[in-house]
Amino acid sequence: MPRTSPRGTTQILCASTLYGAATLAAAIDSDLFAEPDRRVLLVFNNSTTPETTPALDTMPGFEPLRRHFDEVLSWNEAIRPFHPGAWSPRPDDVPLLERYLRLLWGLGDDRVELVLESIQVTPALAVAQLFTDAPVDVYADGLMSYGPTRNKLDPLVGTRVRRLLHLDLVPGLTPMLLTEFDVPAHLVPTDAFLKVMGELTASVDELPVPPDDAALLLGQYLSALNILSPAEEEDLHVRMMRGAVRRGHRSVVFKPHPTAPARYSRALETEAEKLGVDLTVLDTPVLAEVLFEKARPALVVGCFSTALFTAATFYDLPVARIGTEPLLERLTPYQNSNRVPALLADAVLPDLEDGQGEDAVPADELGGLVTAVGFSMQPKIYPSLRPAAENYLSKRFRPRTRRYFKRKRLTALGLPGGVPKRLAFLPRNATARRVVRRARALKKAVRR
Secondary structure, eight states, X not given: OOOOOSXXXXXXXXXXXXXXXXXXXXXXXXXXXXXOSEEEEEEOOOSSSTTTSOOGGGSTTOHHHHTTOSEEEEHXXXXXXXOTTTOOOOGGGHHHHHHHHHHHXXXXXOEEEEEXXXXXXXXXHHHHHHSTTOOEEEXXXXXXXXXXXXXXXXXXXXXXXXXXXXXXXXXXXXXOTXXXXXXXXXXXXXHHHHHHHHHHHHTOOOOOXXXXXXXXXXXXXXXXXXXXXXXXHHHHHHHHHHHHHHTTOOEEEEEOXXXXXXXXXXXXXXXXXHHTOEEEEOOSOOOHHHHHHHTOOSEEEESSOHHHHIIIIISOOOEEEOSHHXXXXXXXXXXXXXXXXHHHHXXXXXXXXXXXXXXXXXXXXXXXXXXXXXXXHOTTTOGGGHHHHHHHHHHHOSHHHHTTSOHHHHHHHTOTTSXXXXXXTXXXXXXXXXXXXXXHHHXXXXXX
C-alpha cells in the first residue's frame, strides 16, 4: 500500500551493479549522507535482456547490503515494458510521471534527494529529469569518473549536482567528471568499502578454492560494446591464459562477464588442455572482489577492468593488463567513454605480454595526461582546459604517450603533436594527392 506520512525527506539511491551498491553502503557507513526519514535503493537492470538476467538485489552477496536501506525498489518494474537504457521521459510528461512515481513508491509530498550513477545517460538521467527540484549527489561506479562527462549535460540537471563521491582507485588522481559544473569530488573511505566487501564476501558460499599459485582472468564482454569482435575477444582470453602460464601459473580461474556467451569458456577449456593447465570457470555471478578476499589469487589479469585497480590498490595483489594499446587505437569515436579507463590501465599497470619492458607513466604526470586527453575528447564541454592540454603536449608528447592521442584529432583542435597548421591543407588537397600518386607510379616504373 502507498505510504502516507507528514512531509519528510526520502533519499533515493540508485544502483545497477553490486559494486555500486557496495560503494553506496560504504558511503552510508561513513556518514557521507545526512540521515533521511526514509532511504530507498532503486535498482536498475541495464542488461540487454533484463528479463533473463538477475537484478543486483537477487545476486549472491546482496543480503548484507540490504540492511543499509529501508526499502528496495525496481526501476524496471516502474517503467515496464520499456528498457531502462532506452527510455527517457518526454518533457511534457514529466509532471504526470512524477505524480505516478510518488504514488507508486508512496513518496507523498516528501522532499526527494537523489544519489545517482552515470548521470549523463539513462536511466540515471531519466530519474533526475523526473524529480525536477531534487538535489543530486553522484557516485562513481568505476574508472569512468576520471574521464570527462561523456555528453553535454542539461544545466537544469548539472547545476543540481552537489558532490561526486568516488573510491580512491588511482591514488593522487582527481576525477574530471562534472568539473564543468564545479562539482567537488569526495573520497569514499577505503576502509569502509573493504569492511562492506568483507561482509558481502562472508555471505557468499560454495565458491571453488583455487590453489595458492592460481591466476585469475577477468572477462569484460567487450564485443557487446562493439569494441572487439567475438573472435577477437576469445583470442584475448586465450592470450591472457598463455601469458599467465608464461609467468609460471599452472592453475587458472576464469571469471566471465555475467552476460558473456558460453563459447568464451569453451575456447579457454580447449587451450587449457593444450597447455596442460588446470582451469576453473566461475559460473557464480559474484564480484571479483569476493575472489580477491576469499581466494587471494597470485595474479589478476584483465584488459581495463576496474577490478584490476581494486585488486592492486585495495587488496595489494599482483596485476597485469593485456590488449590495451591496440584497443586505444580502435576505440571510436575518439570521445568514447572507455578511452580514459583503457588509458589508465595502459599507463599505470604492467603489461602481461611485455613483462617489465615498458615503464608506467610517472604518477606526477598522470593528471596532466588525463587532462590533455579529456580536453581532446570533449573540447566544447571543457574549453578552459585548452592551456593545460597545450602545456602537456608541448612538453610530454613522446612515443610512450603518443598512443593516447590521434594525430587527426590534435590537428583538428590545433594542439601540439598534430600536423602544423600551414600544412594541414595537404591531406584534403586534390592537386597534392595527384602529385603523390604520380611520384609513386614513377618510382615503381623506375624499379622495373
